[in-house]
Each structure stands twice: as structure tokens, then as C-alpha cells.
Amino acid sequence: MLDKFLSQVREQVLSNIESVIGQSNSIEIAMNYSALSKSKMIRAALIFASAESNKDLKKESILTLATAIELIHTYSLIHDDLPSMDDDDFRRGKESNHIKFGEANAILAGDALQALAYEIIVNDSNLSSDLKVEAVSLLTKACGKNGMVHGQSLDIENESKKIDKSYIEKIHMLKTGMLIQCAVSLGQLGKKYDKYYENFKKFGINIGLAFQITDDLLEVTSDKQTLGKNINSDKKNNKATYVNVVGFDEAIVESKKLSDSAIYEISKENISNINMLIELAKYITYREK
Numbered sequence: 518m519l520d521k522f523l524s525q526v527r528e529q530v531l532s533n534i535e536s537v538i539g540q541s542n543s544i545e546i547a548m549n550y551s552a553l554s555k556s557k558m559i560r561a562a563l564i565f566a567s568a569e570s571n572k573d574l575k576k577e578s579i580l581t582l583a584t585a586i587e588l589i590h591t592y593s594l595i596h597d598d599l600p601s602m603d604d605d606d607f608r609r610g611k612e613s614n615h616i617k618f619g620e621a622n623a624i625l626a627g628d629a630l631q632a633l634a635y636e637i638i639v640n641d642s643n644l645s646s647d648l649k650v651e652a653v654s655l656l657t658k659a660c661g662k663n664g665m666v667h668g669q670s671l672d673i674e675n676e677s678k679k680i681d682k683s684y685i686e687k688i689h690m691l692k693t694g695m696l697i698q699c700a701v702s703l704g705q706l707g708k709k710y711d712k713y714y715e716n717f718k719k720f721g722i723n724i725g726l727a728f729q730i731t732d733d734l735l736e737v738t739s740d741k742q743t744l745g746k747n748i749n750s751d752k753k754n755n756k757a758t759y760v761n762v763v764g765f766d767e768a769i770v771e772s773k774k775l776s777d778s779a780i781y782e783i784s785k786e787n788i789s790n791i792n793m794l795i796e797l798a799k800y801i802t803y804r805e806k
Contacts, residue, residue, distance in 0.1 A: 665696055
């Protein structure tokens, strides 16, 4: 059931990405190269799954929001791979954007993807002005100076440094967790005063951290072909990871505990249509890539 759901989400979002980017110039070609690459699309899937309990969002707007968050995520990966950042030459099973198109074009493609994410939300005729403001606010908070960008900065700043469990959790929540939490909240757009909104928020916080812990585990146990990216990047850059801070076994325990907590938060109330969110919470922790 989950495989079919993810496949349907991926098909819809990829088709929409292709239509909103176009192919009229070199930057659009560079944007398409990364945005249309094979990916898990967990963030888009979380929006679709969360929105299953939100009758106020039209399916066209759900697709807009899912597309927007994948554009933001792709921009972050392009910039993360740059020589001045993690200096990775392989992403989503092929050459990184800056290897294929050059560093300048990769930076510009990332910039353009981020701007396009906000543009398609603003242009969605099915969203009210208030909902557009709410959506853009959620995204900017998740990926800006107090969110993903700050997390990336701390990640670089703490290379080769010894940090504790609470600090690695802070970095992981900022650089990865906040955008995942944002995906769950975007599916609940217009419901921030609903009695169940906090349950969705806590669900998103827990799976956001679980996702990055599992990524750290997979960097130790998996291979480049399976993951579609370099597995020695963290080691090469002397990155602080959950595994080297708390140990491999405890990292497994924490990831599972977070997944269980997320499922508890979303299940303890009488919330309808949450089965796919529960399946995604399990997948995030037990996935193999």
C-alpha cells in the first residue's frame, strides 16, 4: 500500500515539476536535472498523507504544496553538494549538479528552485491569501536563518569537534527535521487552531529527527549504489553524526523510539485518515535507503 502511495505521489509531483520549470534556458535545464532525478519524495508524501485528514485543501493545492517542498529540498541538496559545503560529486544516483553544469550554474539553479517554490504557492488560485501567507511562512521558517540554513551552518561549524547528544539533535532538527515537520504542517494548512494541530506538529518533530538519525545509520551500513549518494562524505568532512556521538546501537534505539512516539502522538486522539502517516513514520525509521 505504501509503495503504491509513494509511486503515485512521485508521478504527480515529477509531472508538475516538469511543467512549472520548463526547458527554455540553461538554468532551467540545470534545475530539471536535479529536481526530476529519482528520489524518495518523503516530504511530498508527508504533505499528501497529512492532507488526507484536511477536507479544506483541494487536491490541486496539495500538489502545489508538495511540489514546492520538493523544490526547496532539491535546492538544499544542490547547495549542500557544492565544493564550499560538503564537496560531494554524486547525488540521486548521478553526478552532482555542480559537476554536470559548473559551480556557478549550480548555485543559480538552487536559487531559482527556492524562488520557484514560493512563486507556485502565490500563483495557486485555489488557495486564499491567508493560506498562501501561512504556507510561505511555514516554509521560510523551516528553511531560513533559524531553520535549515542555520542547521547547515552549525553542521559545518562543528566539523572535527566533539559535541554531545543534545547538540547533535539540535543540528539534525534544524538541518533536516524542520523541513520534514513543515511538510506535515503544510498538509494541515488552515488548521492551526484545530484541536488536533499539536498532534500533527509533535508527529512531525519526532519523525524529522528519526529521519536524520536513520540517514546517519545508513551511511555506516549501506553503499553508494543503494543510497544514490556518497557514503563516506561525513567521514571525509569529519562531520558530527548521531552514530559517532551516541554509538550505533543507541542510534537504532533512538530512531525506533522517535518513530513510536510519533505514531503515539497521531494515534492517541480520534483523528481520521492517518493510516498513511503511520506507515510513513515506520518507513522513515526502517527504510534501507
